[in-house]
Amino acid sequence: RHVADFQLSIASVIENSSSDCLAQDLHLQAQQLAEQLKCDSVVSEISAGPGTVNFTINRELLAKTVLQQVWKDGSEYGVKSELFSTVPRQKAVIEFSSPNIAKKFHIGHLRSTIVGNFIANLKVALGHEVVRINYLGDWGMQFGLLGVGFQSFGNKEKLKSSALQHLFEVYVQINKAAEDENTKKLAKDFFRKLEEHDEQTLSIWKQFRDLSIEEYIRIYKRLGVHFDEYSGESFYQEKAQEVLKMLEEKGLLQKTMKGTGVVDLSEKKDLSTFSTVMRSDGTSLYITRQASPIVDLAAAIDRMNKHSWDTMIYVTDKSQSNHFQHLFQILKLMGYDWAERCQHVSFGLVQGMKTRRGEVIFLEDVLNEVRSRMLQNMTSTKTTKEIQDPVETAEKVGLAALIIQDFRGLLSSDYQFSWDRALQSRGDTGVFLQYTHARLHSLEQRHGSAELTDVNVACLQEPDAISVLQHLLRYDEVLYRSSQDLQPKHIVSYLLTLSHLAAVAHKTLPVKGSTPDVAQARLCLFHAARSVLANGMKLLGITPVTRM
Numbered sequence: 001r002h003v004a005d006f007q008l009s010i011a012s013v014i015e016n017s018s019s020d021c022l023a024q025d026l027h028l029q030a031q032q033l034a035e036q037l038k039c040d041s042v043v044s045e046i047s048a049g050p051g052t053v054n055f056t057i058n059r060e061l062l063a064k065t066v067l068q069q070v071w072k073d074g075s076e077y078g079v080k081s082e083l084f085s086t087v088p089r090q091k092a093v094i095e096f097s098s099p100n101i102a103k104k105f106h107i108g109h110l111r112s113t114i115v116g117n118f119i120a121n122l123k124v125a126l127g128h129e130v131v132r133i134n135y136l137g138d139w140g141m142q143f144g145l146l147g148v149g150f151q152s153f154g155n156k157e158k159l160k161s162s163a164l165q166h167l168f169e170v171y172v173q174i175n176k177a178a179e180d181e182n183t184k185k186l187a188k189d190f191f192r193k194l195e196e197h198d199e200q201t202l203s204i205w206k207q208f209r210d211l212s213i214e215e216y217i218r219i220y221k222r223l224g225v226h227f228d229e230y231s232g233e234s235f236y237q238e239k240a241q242e243v244l245k246m247l248e249e250k251g252l253l254q255k256t257m258k259g260t261g262v263v264d265l266s267e268k269k270d271l272s273t274f275s276t277v278m279r280s281d282g283t284s285l286y287i288t289r290q291a292s293p294i295v296d297l298a299a300a301i302d303r304m305n306k307h308s309w310d311t312m313i314y315v316t317d318k319s320q321s322n323h324f325q326h327l328f329q330i331l332k333l334m335g336y337d338w339a340e341r342c343q344h345v346s347f348g349l350v351q352g353m354k355t356r357r358g359e360v361i362f363l364e365d366v367l368n369e370v371r372s373r374m375l376q377n378m379t380s381t382k383t384t385k386e387i388q389d390p391v392e393t394a395e396k397v398g399l400a401a402l403i404i405q406d407f408r409g410l411l412s413s414d415y416q417f418s419w420d421r422a423l424q425s426r427g428d429t430g431v432f433l434q435y436t437h438a439r440l441h442s443l444e445q446r447h448g449s450a451e452l453t454d455v456n457v458a459c460l461q462e463p464d465a466i467s468v469l470q471h472l473l474r475y476d477e478v479l480y481r482s483s484q485d486l487q488p489k490h491i492v493s494y495l496l497t498l499s500h501l502a503a504v505a506h507k508t509l510p511v512k513g514s515t516p517d518v519a520q521a522r523l524c525l526f527h528a529a530r531s532v533l534a535n536g537m538k539l540l541g542i543t544p545v546t547r548m
Helices: 025-037 058-076 107-125 143-155 156-161 162-176 181-195 199-223 233-249 294-305 319-334 337-341 365-377 383-388 390-407 430-446 463-473 475-485 489-508 516-540
Strands: 004-009 043-050 052-057 091-093 131-138 229-232 254-255 261-264 274-278 310-316 344-348
Touching: 025 043, 025 052, 058 107, 058 463, 058 516, 091 107, 107 310, 107 344, 107 390, 107 475, 107 489, 107 516, 131 199, 143 162, 143 181, 143 199, 156 162, 156 199, 156 344, 162 199, 162 261, 181 199, 199 274, 199 475, 199 516, 229 233, 233 475, 233 516, 254 274, 261 319, 261 489, 274 319, 294 310, 294 319, 294 344, 310 319, 319 337, 319 344, 337 344, 337 489, 365 390, 390 489, 390 516, 430 489, 430 516, 463 475, 463 489, 475 489, 489 516
Parallel strands: 091 131, 091 310, 131 229, 310 344
Antiparallel strands: 004 052, 043 052, 254 261, 261 274
16 A cells, blocks of 8 residues: 555644544544545545545656756755745854863763764755854863973873873873872962963963864864864953953842852842852962853853854753853843854763773774774675775764764763664664665666656656655755754654665665666666765765765
8 A cells, every 4th residue: 555645634724623523523524625625737646544634646746856856956955945945044153072182082072073063064055154163171270280291291202193192191190190289389380371371381382282183183084074263261261351340340240258259140139040150269260161151151252243143052961051051141141132042952971982992082092993893894794895995984884873873862862872783784873874875876886877867757656666755755854854953863864764765675676687768767766865865964974985
């Protein structure tokens, strides 16, 4: 039995349809309505279901329209849909990834990186202008410690060859001595000199920062991620002091009994909710995101002045939800109405991400691990020998596995990471998407690419062909849903279903051994499926492979 293309629920169109409207009444009304409607050149069949009217589109028209649209729009298929015609083109600033220099690049940073990249890709595809910002943890007392540590344990060669690894090792070593009074004093002195812009101290700090960024850029490249701007907490220390003055002038800064500076966020102005913006000791003027929203206030105001954006999105884990809620509230109290156009996209925690050598410390550990595991899996299958660059293929397929495992559920939910589950070649995984793409690609390689002009769509009437066409028709709705709630899972489940449908069609609708007409039509169908699959994968941050 075929599945209808469109369905109308009777309850949604009846004016006084209350819940006590009996199911059989609805069914009767559906039948009456279905009998009154007439088929035409577009709709070939109208039938009644339980409380619904079902419409079947003229099969040849369906095939022709979908194939032509995919062919014509290419990488913009779905994006050019009229669903987006009323959406204004905007400028979005997206802050994501944001690791701390000299500390671990943990899995939360990986999630932030791939989620932020997805949101940026989607916005660009929909014609918006996007500024991608990486906001580094590059200031604070840890740099006092790090500076002292580098003077004792540092090695300039190691710093140049692997900055992140070396600074992390130095930081771990000096931290063992961090309780020692002398070390404490030296660290304080080093950081005080930094704050006073002492040239020699600043140049050491700048070297740490620059070399770390250089290495980050190299690693992000492996992920297919880039940034327009590397910003950081260090940029906003002086501006933060100006924001404190503004808060004071606007009468928003209150001193508590203990001497801390707070902003009252309560409705009744009884300090039942407040945000601490200044420590009581007054000595530590520097501020980091962890310590106070002041730096972020300064950064938000600065970005507005610089980029005059329409929307600003922060992508961080959900433990920071309170911080951003306070940040947006304070901006509003300061009279910045654009605070309403700021958004925090939060995500849950990943448990159990370990490499064979143990704990993940650097992003590179994860990428190397996924590459080596994938390479091992590939070597055990017989087709791998033909690939020119198995290592690069393993990296791209492995990355797809990580991304799909991460994007399958709601971003806000925590999940348990599993290498075995992520790297399965069957089932709902990134490996399966890549495998499907590679198979469809080699089908086109073997039989030459189809030309749309001479396709006889009457040859695409089998149920398995129709299922693929119906699914391709829905792509724009899925993009629209993801653009509304910024959740990648809609696109993920769409692509997984597309791959399963294409795999079935690949089995039941052979190109080889069919008459030229049928072969051409099927090639065209498979080309359309591969094209949409590739588009969706690229939005998610995956590079489709052509062989594996």
